[in-house]
Amino acid sequence: MVKVKIDERAEQRILAAAKKIFLSKGLDGARMQDIADEAGINKALLHYYFRSKDKLFETIFMEVAKHFLPRVSEIFESGKPLFDKIELFCETYIQQMKETPYLPLFILGEATRRPETFVKKVFGNRKPPVHLFVAQVQQEIKSGNIKPVHPLQLLIDILSMCVFPFMARPMLEHVAGINKKQFDAFIEERKKLVPEMIIASLKNN
Amino acid sequence: MVKVKIDERAEQRILAAAKKIFLSKGLDGARMQDIADEAGINKALLHYYFRSKDKLFETIFMEVAKHFLPRVSEIFESGKPLFDKIELFCETYIQQMKETPYLPLFILGEATRRPETFVKKVFGNRKPPVHLFVAQVQQEIKSGNIKPVHPLQLLIDILSMCVFPFMARPMLEHVAGINKKQFDAFIEERKKLVPEMIIASLKNN
């Protein structure tokens, strides 16, 4: 009884430590020793629980990858009006990136270096239903409710503005001369500004 | 005479090889053997010319980092009208990223993992004159020529939409189901669409 509890706690501590180290250093830059130190246990125990570095990495990758497309399906499949979906999308994304700021660089870095394995790991067999978003945009255009735009370009515009600032954070802090607190305020402001700008660009005069 | 020529060519081949390998694999993922193979020479020669892996990396990083802020100073310092600057900025950035698509992930990845050393390496002591852009935007707002916006948010909006698609390429190709040719067309289209959208969002009714 007590033993099981301790084991579980060790395993959980390893997972938390591995997540932190892999996210910040990447697969190649991470050391098993770093993870062991972070978890407060011995290197050998990592292998006891997860057999190899690759296995441990895969476990972490699968676990965090799903947060990179947070609730996208849910949002796209909801019956909400387009502008509501855009607002919710931005809010959801920016909030998720605030909680896991290393995530985009980690996922896209590994996806670029290992494109073949990436696809299956992140998406399994289910892709997010982009076509639903595309169809809705086309419908609104046909109805004359918004200006004619390329739906996919629009989606990438939104995604770019929500995610990129977190990836460019060190550059941004230096070039613009802002500190961490100001960065947080800057990001918080974007939750409103990004959807406002997108929606403004879609509206007819 | 001949010797010098051969030496120079070896050194140049090493630099080209190192650039390719470091950009695609990062510092941690790159192997000296990979670089030697790519350059068609022996591992020992890398150390003869550049002493260590770190030194070689630093050489490459300094050389490519400047392309990450392509002609930004030049554009900001030009006397052009704001909308012209925005168009030129987008055109310049997207063109640069087309030529070196690995660059943003490489620079921002290394910048995140090694923030302390990054700043000096990329910028030296000279930051791009963001304040000029900010001042010009504020001036246009005061004159009533554009809607009131936060200049820095605007700048990040533009930068995000120009750079992010290249970083998200593998995801984009899979989720949207497009191939390399279609991606190129998609990107080419953005050279027009991004400044159009930005400018549209700035115009008063």
Next chain:
DNA sequence: GTCTATATTCCGATAGAC
């Protein structure tokens, strides 16, 4: 300058005591 061979360091993985 360029190579082969080797030294050195580092790191993932395992063996075995407790």
Next chain:
DNA sequence: GTCTATCGGAATATAGAC
């Protein structure tokens, strides 16, 4: 399950012949 000690391979770096 957890530890210490160690193995074995891989990667950086150097020595030395040509």
